[in-house]
Amino acid sequence: MTARIIDGKAVAERLRGALAARIAGLSFQPGLRVVRVGDDPASGVYVRNKDRAAAAAGFDSATLQLPAETTEADLLALVARLNADPAVDGILVQLPLPPQIRQEAVIAAIDPAKDVDGFHPVNAGLLATQQPGLVPCTPKGCMHLLREAGASLSGARAVVLGRSQIVGRPMAQLLLAADCTVTIAHSRTRDLAAECRRAEILVAAVGRPEMVRGDWIGEGAIVIDVGINRLPSGKLAGDVAFAEAAARAAAITPVPGGVGPMTIACLLENTLEAALRRRGPAG
Numbered sequence: 001m002t003a004r005i006i007d008g009k010a011v012a013e014r015l016r017g018a019l020a021a022r023i024a025g026l027s028f029q030p031g032l033r034v035v036r037v038g039d040d041p042a043s044g045v046y047v048r049n050k051d052r053a054a055a056a057a058g059f060d061s062a063t064l065q066l067p068a069e070t071t072e073a074d075l076l077a078l079v080a081r082l083n084a085d086p087a088v089d090g091i092l093v094q095l096p097l098p099p100q101i102r103q104e105a106v107i108a109a110i111d112p113a114k115d116v117d118g119f120h121p122v123n124a125g126l127l128a129t130q131q132p133g134l135v136p137c138t139p140k141g142c143m144h145l146l147r148e149a150g151a152s153l154s155g156a157r158a159v160v161l162g163r164s165q166i167v168g169r170p171m172a173q174l175l176l177a178a179d180c181t182v183t184i185a186h187s188r189t190r191d192l193a194a195e196c197r198r199a200e201i202l203v204a205a206v207g208r209p210e211m212v213r214g215d216w217i218g219e220g221a222i223v224i225d226v227g228i229n230r231l232p233s234g235k236l237a238g239d240v241a242f243a244e245a246a247a248r249a250a251a252i253t254p255v256p257g258g259v260g261p262m263t264i265a266c267l268l269e270n271t272l273e274a275a276l277r278r279r280g281p282a283g
């Protein structure tokens, strides 16, 4: 079998186009503020791409850049100001944060109604209890891609490799809500390869370049690779050994050009959703 490549860049472009059309019909511009602390170069690229995509789709978007030595108290004060600003519908604090700032404290300080990352415990709880809330962008993007690949989810055996708060756990919740039979596998799982091989849908989110080898893939599986790992050569690699896996899978996402662009498109989707919930269609 040679896998169909799931083109995340194209799907993201379509989604951004659809969002732009919806925003053009509104009487207000949904507001997004991205906060970057320090000068992590990868974060710089992601934040610029978010700003560019948001502006092109018609959002009122701005990045607030803070120095690397910013204190937790200063960042919390900025979050409080953004929470109170009626022009701001979505707040995203770019991760990772410098070591003097507790990520959980900052996430917990964001108004859940403006938490377009979907990381706040209130939004995590709403997802876990199948109530409407803001859903983390990367898992949401993976669900879009699975639908795009024509995956029939109901009753399918899905394995999520990785148990992070940001990707693995919410991904498992979304697959469960779509009636998959879900296994979360992780570093302590016995015989990871065998668990993965049983999957009809495999979502790899471990952050280890090409850890998932071709013989971990069940014949005809749909493989979603969340990993974006920078190799010493400067090249990007996913968590899945792409060529080996593509020889067995029915469909697979590439890196780059798979899940990454969907993360940004879903951030915009969440910002529009947050704006409409807060303001209603007339603003």
Ligand SMILES: Nc1nc2c(c(=O)[nH]1)N[C@@H](CN(C=O)c1ccc(C(=O)N[C@@H](CCC(=O)O)C(=O)O)cc1)CN2
Binding pocket: 045, 046, 092, 093, 094, 095, 096, 117, 137, 138, 228, 236, 255, 256, 257, 258, 259, 260, 261, 262, 263, 264
């Ligand atoms: N507050 C958040 N911080 C971080 C998140 C997040 O969802 N919220 N996710 C990642 C980084 N990220 C978005 O912030 C992100 C990563 C990668 C891409 C992307 O489009 N990647 C391209 C390749 C880009 C390159 O050349 O480096 C691709 O995969 O095609 C978008 C967003 C951590 N922080």
